[in-house]
Amino acid sequence: MKKTFPENFLWGGATAANQYEGGYNEGGRGLATSDFITNGSADRPRKITIRLKDGTKTMVNRRPTGDPKIDTIPEGTSGYIDENVYYPSHNAVDFYHHYKEDIALFGEMGFKCFRLSLSWSRIFPKGGIEGEQPNEEGLKFYEDVFKECKKYNIEPLVTLYHFETPAYLAEHFNGWGGRETIDCFLRMCKEVFTRYKDLVKYWITINEINVLNGYAFMGTREATAQVRYQAKHHMFVASALANKLCHEIIPDAKIGCMVALSCIYPKDCKPENAFGALDYRRGALIYSDIMMRGYYPSYSGHFFEEMGVTIKKEPGDDEIIKAYPSDFLAFSYYRSSVYHTEIVQNTDTGGQMGDVNPFVEKTEWGWAIDPVGLRYTLSELYDRYQKPLFIVENGMGTIDKPDENGYVEDDYRIQYFRDHIVEMKKAVTLDGVDLMGYTPWGCIDLVSAGTGEMKKRYGFIYVDMDDEGNGTLKRTKKKSFDWYKKVIATNGEDL
Numbered sequence: 001m002k003k004t005f006p007e008n009f010l011w012g013g014a015t016a017a018n019q020y021e022g023g024y025n026e027g028g029r030g031l032a033t034s035d036f037i038t039n040g041s042a043d044r045p046r047k048i049t050i051r052l053k054d055g056t057k058t059m060v061n062r063r064p065t066g067d068p069k070i071d072t073i074p075e076g077t078s079g080y081i082d083e084n085v086y087y088p089s090h091n092a093v094d095f096y097h098h099y100k101e102d103i104a105l106f107g108e109m110g111f112k113c114f115r116l117s118l119s120w121s122r123i124f125p126k127g128g129i130e131g132e133q134p135n136e137e138g139l140k141f142y143e144d145v146f147k148e149c150k151k152y153n154i155e156p157l158v159t160l161y162h163f164e165t166p167a168y169l170a171e172h173f174n175g176w177g178g179r180e181t182i183d184c185f186l187r188m189c190k191e192v193f194t195r196y197k198d199l200v201k202y203w204i205t206i207n208e209i210n211v212l213n214g215y216a217f218m219g220t221r222e223a224t225a226q227v228r229y230q231a232k233h234h235m236f237v238a239s240a241l242a243n244k245l246c247h248e249i250i251p252d253a254k255i256g257c258m259v260a261l262s263c264i265y266p267k268d269c270k271p272e273n274a275f276g277a278l279d280y281r282r283g284a285l286i287y288s289d290i291m292m293r294g295y296y297p298s299y300s301g302h303f304f305e306e307m308g309v310t311i312k313k314e315p316g317d318d319e320i321i322k323a324y325p326s327d328f329l330a331f332s333y334y335r336s337s338v339y340h341t342e343i344v345q346n347t348d349t350g351g352q353m354g355d356v357n358p359f360v361e362k363t364e365w366g367w368a369i370d371p372v373g374l375r376y377t378l379s380e381l382y383d384r385y386q387k388p389l390f391i392v393e394n395g396m397g398t399i400d401k402p403d404e405n406g407y408v409e410d411d412y413r414i415q416y417f418r419d420h421i422v423e424m425k426k427a428v429t430l431d432g433v434d435l436m437g438y439t440p441w442g443c444i445d446l447v448s449a450g451t452g453e454m455k456k457r458y459g460f461i462y463v464d465m466d467d468e469g470n471g472t473l474k475r476t477k478k479k480s481f482d483w484y485k486k487v488i489a490t491n492g493e494d495l
C-alpha cells in the first residue's frame with residue numbers, strides 16, 4: 001500500500017487556448033469556431049453569430065437547430081465577425097502577450113506540469129487542408145512557450161483539440177461531421193509532434209469529447225444525435241491515429257484521451273433509479289470505453305438504437321480504434337449529480353444535471369461540491385480500465401472580491417481543493433489508483449466556457465478583467481497561490 005503521492009506526481013494547473021490565449025488575429029492565425037461565440041451569463045446563453053444567407057448578420061442560439069436559413073461561415077471568414085458584439089475568445093486574458101509572466105508565476109508555485117491547448121488554426125490557418133503549409137509564426141509561439149516552461153522544469157501537457165475547430169474546416173467539411181477533418185487533424189498532429197518532440201512528452205487528443213456538440217464545439221452545422229455521434233466516430237478514428245503518430249515520432253511520450261466524468265449517483269435504492277444511473281453513466285463512459293479498450297462496448301447497440309443513430313464506419317475503422325488505444329485516461333471532475341428516472345437528464349455529459357442532493361453544498365453556479373465523488377470516480381475508472389488516470393480539471397468557479405490592493409482571500413477555494421486532495425490521496429493510497437497528476441482548472445483566471453463570463457473565476461492568480469473585456473489584465477496572487485505552493489512543495493502532505 002502506498003503511503004502518499006508518488007515522487008514524480010505531476011502537480012500543476014490547466015488552461016485552454018480559446019479561453020486563455022487571445023491574439024486571435026495575430027501571428028498569422030486563422031479564425032476558429034470559438035471566435036464566433038459571444039459572451040453570456042448563467043441565464044443568458046452564449047450565442048453564435050454568423051451571417052444569414054440574405055446577407056444580414058444575426059444571432060442564433062448556441063445550439064444550432066438545423067434551420068436552413070442559417071449558413072455556416074462562408075468564404076473569407078474574417079468579414080463575418082460583428083464588431084459590435086463582444087467575443088471573449090478574441091483577446092481572452094491575453095496569454096499570447098503574457099506567457100512569460102504567467103509561466104514565471106506557475107514556476108513560483110512549483111508547478112511540475114502546465115496544461116494548455118493548441119489553437120489549431122494558429123498552426124494551420126485553414127486547418128491543414130491538402131498542400132497547406134504550416135504557419136511558422138504559430139509554431140514558433142508554442143515553441144517559445146514550451147521553452148519557457150522548461151526554464152522552470154515544468155512539463156507541458158498539451159491538448160491537441162479543445163473546443164475550437166478551424167473556421168475553414170467548419171465551412172468546407174462541416175467540421176468533424178466530415179471525414180476530411182480527420183486527415184487535417186492528423187497533419188496538424190504530425191507537424192506538432194515533429195516540431196516539439198524534445199519539448200513535450202505528455203499529450204491529450206480531444207478535450208471532453210463527451211460534451212462536444214454543434215457548431216461551436218465541433219464545427220458541424222447541425223446538432224442532431226446522428227450528426228453528433230458520426231462526428232464523434234471520426235474523432236475516435238482521429239484520436240487513435242494520433243496515438244499511433246505520437247508513439248512513432250516521440251517514442252517516450254504518453255498520449256491520453258479526455259472525458260468529462262463528474263460522477264452520478266442514483267437518487268435512492270429504487271431499482272430503476274440504480275440501474276438508470278448506471279445506464280446513464282454509460283453515456284459518458286462509452287467514450288473512454290472506446291478509446292481505452294479499443295472497441296464500441298456491447299451496450300452501445302441499444303444506446304444508439306434508442307437515439308435512432310446509425311454510425312457509418314469505413315472499412316478499417318474498427319481495426320484502427322482497436323490497435324491504438326490511449327495510454328492514459330485524463331478526465332475533468334467538478335461535481336456530482338443525482339439520477340432520478342423522472343428527471344430529464346442532459347444526455348452524455350457525465351453528471352451535469354439531475355435531482356437535488358441534500359447532502360452536499362453547491363457553488364454560486366449550482367455545481368454540487370463533492371470531494372468523495374472524486375474518490376468514487378477515481379475508483380470507478382481505475383477498477384474499469386486498470387490504466388493510469390490523470391485529473392486534468394477540477395476546481396470551483398466563484399465570484400472573487402479583491403480588496404483595494406487586488407488581493408483575494410479565497411479561503412473557500414482552499415477548502416475546496418484541500419477536501420478534494422484529501423480524497424484523491426485516499427484513492428492513491430487506499431484504493432491503489434495509478435494517478436499521474438493533478439492540474440486544477442483555470443489555475444489563472446480565464447473565460448468560462450459555459451457562460452463566457454470572466455466573473456466565474458477558478459484561479460490561484462487573479463486577472464483584472466470584467467465580463468465585457470475591460471480591465472488592466474494585471475495578474476495578482478490570491479491567498480490560494482501560497483497555499484497551493486506549499487501543497488506542491490510537500491507533495492500533498494501539508495494541506
Ligand code: P53
Binds near residue numbers: 352450451456
Ligand atoms: P466553465 C460543461 C460541463 C463540464 C465541463 O466550465 C465543461 C463544460 C463546458 O461548459 O467544460 C470544462 O468554464 C472544460 C473547460 C471549462 C471547464 O470545464 O463553464 O474543459 O474548458 O472551462 C469549466 O465553468
